[in-house]
Amino acid sequence: MPQVEIPKDSWSGSVTTVTLGATAADGGTRSHTITVGGHKALPFMHFEQKMAHRPLIALEIKDHRPDDWSPLLLDLWGDAANDPASWAKAAESAGADALVLWLSQNGTDGKPTTPQAAVASTKAVLQASGLPLLVFAPGQAELDNALLVPISEATTGERLVLGICEDKNYRTIAATAMANGHLISTRTPMDVNLAKQLNILVRDMGIPPDRILMDPTTGGLGYGIEYGYSVMERLRLAALQGDGNTQSPMIVTPGAEAWKTKEAKVGHDVPATWGEWLERAINWETLTAMALVESGADIIVLRHPESMRRLRAAIDELMSVPA
Amino acid sequence: MYIIGENIHIMSQRVKDALQAKDARFFQERAVQQVEAGAQALDINLGPRKKDWEEVFPWMVQTVESVVDVPIVFDSTNLLGIEAGLKKVTKAQPIINSTSAEPERLEKVPLLAKKYNTRLVALTMGASGIPVGADERVTIAIEQLIPRMLEIDFPMSDLIIDPLVLTVSGCQEYCPELIEAIRTLQVAWSPSPVISVGLSNVSNSVPNENRSLINRTYCAMLMGTGLNMLIGDPLDIPLMETIRIIEQRDMSTPVGRLFLKINDRIAASEYPVLEDVDAGDPEQMAIWKTVQILLNKVIYADAYLQL
Numbered sequence: 001m002p003q004v005e006i007p008k009d010s011w012s013g014s015v016t017t018v019t020l021g022a023t024a025a026d027g028g029t030r031s032h033t034i035t036v037g038g039h040k041a042l043p044f045m046h047f048e049q050k051m052a053h054r055p056l057i058a059l060e061i062k063d064h065r066p067d068d069w070s071p072l073l074l075d076l077w078g079d080a081a082n083d084p085a086s087w088a089k090a091a092e093s094a095g096a097d098a099l100v101l102w103l104s105q106n107g108t109d110g111k112p113t114t115p116q117a118a119v120a121s122t123k124a125v126l127q128a129s130g131l132p133l134l135v136f137a138p139g140q141a142e143l144d145n146a147l148l149v150p151i152s153e154a155t156t157g158e159r160l161v162l163g164i165c166e167d168k169n170y171r172t173i174a175a176t177a178m179a180n181g182h183l184i185s186t187r188t189p190m191d192v193n194l195a196k197q198l199n200i201l202v203r204d205m206g207i208p209p210d211r212i213l214m215d216p217t218t219g220g221l222g223y224g225i226e227y228g229y230s231v232m233e234r235l236r237l238a239a240l241q242g243d244g245n246t247q248s249p250m251i252v253t254p255g256a257e258a259w260k261t262k263e264a265k266v267g268h269d270v271p272a273t274w275g276e277w278l279e280r281a282i283n284w285e286t287l288t289a290m291a292l293v294e295s296g297a298d299i300i301v302l303r304h305p306e307s308m309r310r311l312r313a314a315i316d317e318l319m320s321v322p323a
Numbered sequence: 324m325y326i327i328g329e330n331i332h333i334m335s336q337r338v339k340d341a342l343q344a345k346d347a348r349f350f351q352e353r354a355v356q357q358v359e360a361g362a363q364a365l366d367i368n369l370g371p372r373k374k375d376w377e378e379v380f381p382w383m384v385q386t387v388e389s390v391v392d393v394p395i396v397f398d399s400t401n402l403l404g405i406e407a408g409l410k411k412v413t414k415a416q417p418i419i420n421s422t423s424a425e426p427e428r429l430e431k432v433p434l435l436a437k438k439y440n441t442r443l444v445a446l447t448m449g450a451s452g453i454p455v456g457a458d459e460r461v462t463i464a465i466e467q468l469i470p471r472m473l474e475i476d477f478p479m480s481d482l483i484i485d486p487l488v489l490t491v492s493g494c495q496e497y498c499p500e501l502i503e504a505i506r507t508l509q510v511a512w513s514p515s516p517v518i519s520v521g522l523s524n525v526s527n528s529v530p531n532e533n534r535s536l537i538n539r540t541y542c543a544m545l546m547g548t549g550l551n552m553l554i555g556d557p558l559d560i561p562l563m564e565t566i567r568i569i570e571q572r573d574m575s576t577p578v579g580r581l582f583l584k585i586n587d588r589i590a591a592s593e594y595p596v597l598e599d600v601d602a603g604d605p606e607q608m609a610i611w612k613t614v615q616i617l618l619n620k621v622i623y624a625d626a627y628l629q630l
Contacts, residue, residue: 197624197626
């Protein structure tokens with residue numbers, strides 16, 4: 001058999017290395033930190049460049065029991081979902097690499113979440129779990145600012161990831177992140193040009209590249225994932241080609257997207273050929289996430305621990321360098 | 324360069340208001356301004372005018388023809404309206420803009436163009452939209468657009484093929500493909516078909532302050548393929564100056580020399596290189612960055628010049 005030479009790409013650029021969380025030694029309270037990014041080649045192309053850091057999987061928890069989550073998820077988390085501290089502990093024992101505390105728009109009383117409540121939830125999670133933490137506000141620019149600034153100030157030095165930083169409110173969030181030693185997650189709606197533009201704008205504020213994550217937004221399987229995939233692919237190729245404003249590690253939220261789909265959400269009055277509900281829902285989340293891992297996702301935010309186990313097993317295989 | 328002036332377009336609020344008020348003077352001034360600035364034909368896009376086409380199209384022809392002699396380009400999807408306008412034309416041979424390879428359009432529009440002896444812009448776009456690749460756009464021209472013209476015995480010299488400019492903000496991958504499409508179209512048929520493009524589309528949804536730079540840089544690149552007809556803004560002075568520099572090969576300024584170099588690189592089927600640019604000159608660096616986004620080498624962002 002003739003020896004086949006495998007062609008290798010060599011790239012001039014690389015993905016920025018970003019560390020989440022700070023331990024006591026660095027002014028935080030996390031039990032450990034996690035580092036993502038650093039890639040010098042496309043994902044899992046170990047024969048070109050060994051992948052610097054494996055993708056990390058975060059589980060999403062809420063500040064109180066959500067009323068719009070699938071009963072499959074609520075049944076699974078049970079009473080733990082009643083308060084953020086017990087949910088954080090449960091997610092840590094389930095094996096999450098990191099936690100995303102995604103704040104609700106309203107409190108249990110139906111009124112908008114207050115800054116005091118948001119700070120209290122964040123602190124409760126930080127006390128309950130030593131994992132690196134990402135805190136996402138509900139996604140409404142003004143409310144997000146009102147919640148994230150006090151959270152940022154109350155957790156100085158923790159190297160939290162503050163999100164969601166959009167074109168409407170990036171100034172406030174980037175400023176408070178810089179002032180208090182946190183990171184930001186920028187989000188743009190599935191568009192390479194807008195992703196790059198927002199990166200330019202936050203960098204213009206003076207926030208260092210190693211404190212920026214980029215959320216290019218994705219859709220669930222069957223609901224626009226192909227757009228999300230190709231945006232991520234283009235951003236990653238540009239990053240490796242040396243475009244400095246596309247080099248942030250990418251974070252995606254396939255859990256939230258997949259669990260919005262009818263296929264995951266609805267258990268009755270669907271065709272029998274759709275198969276068993278729980279298995280279908282987990283497959284939907286896992287396959288959505290898997291596609292994004294292949295397109296370069298560095299942080300994957302999921303909702304179901306079984307999806308996390310399956311995704312992790314797949315990443316384990318992809319990470320093992322063939323002898 | 325044969326320039327079709329684009330400044331009577333319903334997307335402009337002032338045009339919308341003037342049309343509402345039937346302000347003939349506004350349209351006459353715009354027509355004269357453009358012709359004086361170098362437009363050799365005038366594109367008139369009033370939208371479909373579903374309700375008042377019978378009145379508006381003839382009125383516009385008479386309004387414009389009373390002050391200028393250049394061809395009127397009927398830029399509309401409303402064939403009844405176009406026909407009503409064509410009946411009133413008394414001056415130069417008009418142009419219909421446009422047909423595509425979409426079956427219904429390709430069936431009807433060329434027949435209208437033939438009946439009224441107009442020229443006809445044909446877009447390399449089928450029913451399923453605009454193909455990214457140069458080859459696919461050329462294929463539409465030679466397998467659908469040109470055969471239809473031959474079928475109805477439409478004079479090839481009156482056919483104007485438009486291989487489609489798309490915006491660098493969102494459709495960046497189309498930009499370099501157009502260069503290749505124009506190159507290939509010129510040799511895909513004998514004699515070479517007339518080719519025109521809607522230049523300003525390249526900067527659609529780009530912030531205003533960068534539009535002219537993107538337009539003229541792309542123009543310099545496309546002229547390197549031999550393009551000699553476009554729909555654009557004749558009132559854009561730097562654009563017109565760039566066209567003049569390239570046509571006259573005016574080497575008297577550094578920026579002019581750079582535009583010529585860009586033009587020559589494309590003409591030689593090469594890409595411009597950094598060595599062509601004086602990196603100490605901010606204006607030249609801005610042009611260089613613009614070339615990079617137009618060739619899809621660097622991802623476009625509104626702030627691309629800041630980098």
